[in-house]
Amino acid sequence: MCGIVGIYLKSKKFENSLGSMLSDMLVNMGSRGPDSAGFAIYQDDSEENFKYSLCLNEFDFERFKKEIESKINVLDIKKNSDHVIMKTKNEPNEVIKMINKNFKEISIVGYGKSIEIFKQVGEPKDVVRKFNLKSFSGTHGIGHTRMATESAITTEGSHPYSTGEDECLVHNGSLSNHNNLRRKLKKEGINFNSENDTEVAAGYISKNLSNKKSLNDTLKDGLKDLDGFYTFITGTRKGFAVLRDEIACKPAVIAETDDYVAIASEFQAMAHLPNVNNAKIFEPEPGVVYSWGN
Amino acid sequence: MELDLKKINLRDVNDKLQNLDRKQNQRDFTIINPEGNHALCAGLTEEMNVTIKGHVGYYCAGMNQKAQITIDGNVGTGVAENMMSGRVHVKGNASQSAGATAHGGLLIIDGDASSRCGISMKGADIIVKGSVGHMSGFMSQSGNLIVCGDAGEALGDSLYETNIYIKGSVKSLGADCVEKKMDKKHVNKLKKFLKDAEIKNHKAESFKRYGSARKLYNFKIDNNY
Numbered sequence: 401m402c403g404i405v406g407i408y409l410k411s412k413k414f415e416n417s418l419g420s421m422l423s424d425m426l427v428n429m430g431s432r433g434p435d436s437a438g439f440a441i442y443q444d445d446s447e448e449n450f451k452y453s454l455c456l457n458e459f460d461f462e463r464f465k466k467e468i469e470s471k472i473n474v475l476d477i478k479k480n481s482d483h484v485i486m487k488t489k490n491e492p493n494e495v496i497k498m499i500n501k502n503f504k505e506i507s508i509v510g511y512g513k514s515i516e517i518f519k520q521v522g523e524p525k526d527v528v529r530k531f532n533l534k535s536f537s538g539t540h541g542i543g544h545t546r547m548a549t550e551s552a553i554t555t556e557g558s559h560p561y562s563t564g565e566d567e568c569l570v571h572n573g574s575l576s577n578h579n580n581l582r583r584k585l586k587k588e589g590i591n592f593n594s595e596n597d598t599e600v601a602a603g604y605i606s607k608n609l610s611n612k613k614s615l616n617d618t619l620k621d622g623l624k625d626l627d628g629f630y631t632f633i634t635g636t637r638k639g640f641a642v643l644r645d646e647i648a649c650k651p652a653v654i655a656e657t658d659d660y661v662a663i664a665s666e667f668q669a670m671a672h673l674p675n676v677n678n679a680k681i682f683e684p685e686p687g688v689v690y691s692w693g694n
Numbered sequence: 695m696e697l698d699l700k701k702i703n704l705r706d707v708n709d710k711l712q713n714l715d716r717k718q719n720q721r722d723f724t725i726i727n728p729e730g731n732h733a734l735c736a737g738l739t740e741e742m743n744v745t746i747k748g749h750v751g752y753y754c755a756g757m758n759q760k761a762q763i764t765i766d767g768n769v770g771t772g773v774a775e776n777m778m779s780g781r782v783h784v785k786g787n788a789s790q791s792a793g794a795t796a797h798g799g800l801l802i803i804d805g806d807a808s809s810r811c812g813i814s815m816k817g818a819d820i821i822v823k824g825s826v827g828h829m830s831g832f833m834s835q836s837g838n839l840i841v842c843g844d845a846g847e848a849l850g851d852s853l854y855e856t857n858i859y860i861k862g863s864v865k866s867l868g869a870d871c872v873e874k875k876m877d878k879k880h881v882n883k884l885k886k887f888l889k890d891a892e893i894k895n896h897k898a899e900s901f902k903r904y905g906s907a908r909k910l911y912n913f914k915i916d917n918n919y
Binding site: 648651653666667668669670671672677681682683685686 | 729730731732748749750751752767768770771786787789790808809827828
């Protein structure tokens with residue numbers, strides 16, 4: 401099953417309540433995905449430094465902080481439950497390599513100039529409380545509640561998946577050609593950390609975007625290359641896009657007002673949003689890419 | 695009587711409507727704050743008028759018998775699924791599988807219905823004032839599906855004896871679905887439906903009728919339909 405949610409703010413009015421809006425949406429979608437939850441929040445798009453979202457996996461924070469500060473110039477490092485947000489000027493290819501080499505226990509859940517990702521196993525209501533999602537502000541965010549089907553219930557198996565700078569993907573559905581596609585993408589230099597099908601789709605999108613293809617064209621090509629059932633929400637630094645496969649078994653509803661665009665698997669996840677009853681509410685058509693801000 | 699889903703929980707609202715207290719002689723209900731809840735007004739079996747103010751979730755008015763249910767908003771998947779009789783009127787849009795397997799009654803959708811509208815319907819009448827998505831009328835067996843807008847891909851795929859009337863364009867017809875002649879009796883029947891749904895801006899004569907070519911009824915040895 402799985403539940404997916406997203407909000408893109410068209411005005412500054414709700415920037416301080418983005419976390420709170422997203423949190424309520426995720427808690428509501430707990431009925432579609434009680435195993436794990438995760439979210440990506442995009443903040444301040446003028447930031448020039450890199451932010452790394454890391455999961456400690458029981459690694460001691462103070463030890464990590466001390467050791468990493470001896471290796472790179474860390475501008476800021478903050479612990480949020482078992483996740484860490486680290487800010488530095490150092491480029492991703494250097495930092496990722498260094499973390500993978502020196503801190504094998506620690507997983508990199510995302511990186512970029514604007515994105516922060518938090519994900520963990522557990523009931524969505526507990527996960528959002530643990531990371532205090534309600535306190536977040538930002539310009540847009542996406543989230544996922546998981547009912548695991550094809551890979552284990554682990555942090556690595558949770559969404560959102562991020563395989564590129566400021567990119568992330570959440571998925572309701574299942575892909576049937578992910579093993580073949582993973583092999584192909586690995587040969588082309590994309591790294592994967594799990595056996596999960598969604599991570600392959602995220603890698604596919606990153607690969608195409610790194611080849612300077614637009615998000616719109618990438619997703620359109622995805623209709624041919626990704627075999628299976630899906631509603632995707634893919635986040636980028638500037639906004640997000642939505643795509644449903646052509647059979648369209650996996651649900652999605654969009655509500656658009658002058659202030660925001662919200663998407664969720666079911667309308668009930670959006671019922672609490674301000675002025676939603678006067679929003680333009682529609683179902684994204686199958687095989688059509690919808691995007692905002694990109 | 696007003697039922698507020700912010701104050702009364704969903705099961706209690708459904709329980710009240712499913713087990714009507716006949717001594718009270720109360721047959722008019724308005725439900726407020728539905729907030730996308732699922733299975734609202736499912737399984738009603740008696741004559742009553744229910745108006746739902748707002749958007750609802752899945753399977754609203756499912757299995758309906760006799761009740762007249764109006765939804766002043768959008769509905770999720772499977773509105774009026776397996777309806778037996780009565781009337782369900784959606785003033786907004788409907789998600790997929792509207793009126794799925796419905797045996798009887800009338801379903802009116804003022805907006806659009808998405809994919810698989812009227813899938814496997816078994817005798818109900820469905821009137822959509824907007825358009826319908828792909829695979830509408832899939833394997834439908836009996837009844838009438840009337841669409842004032844357009845139809846998506848594979849309309850009426852593998853259908854049996856449902857009559858499908860479309861005013862606008864049809865993206866493609868499904869297996870064994872063909873356009874059929876509009877006889878006077880069809881026009882008259884359609885006129886009645888349009889009147890029931892208070893549709894004045896479309897003339898019955900301007901609709902096209904689609905139905906089964908009946909070539910899938912029997913197994914063909916060369917499997918060539």
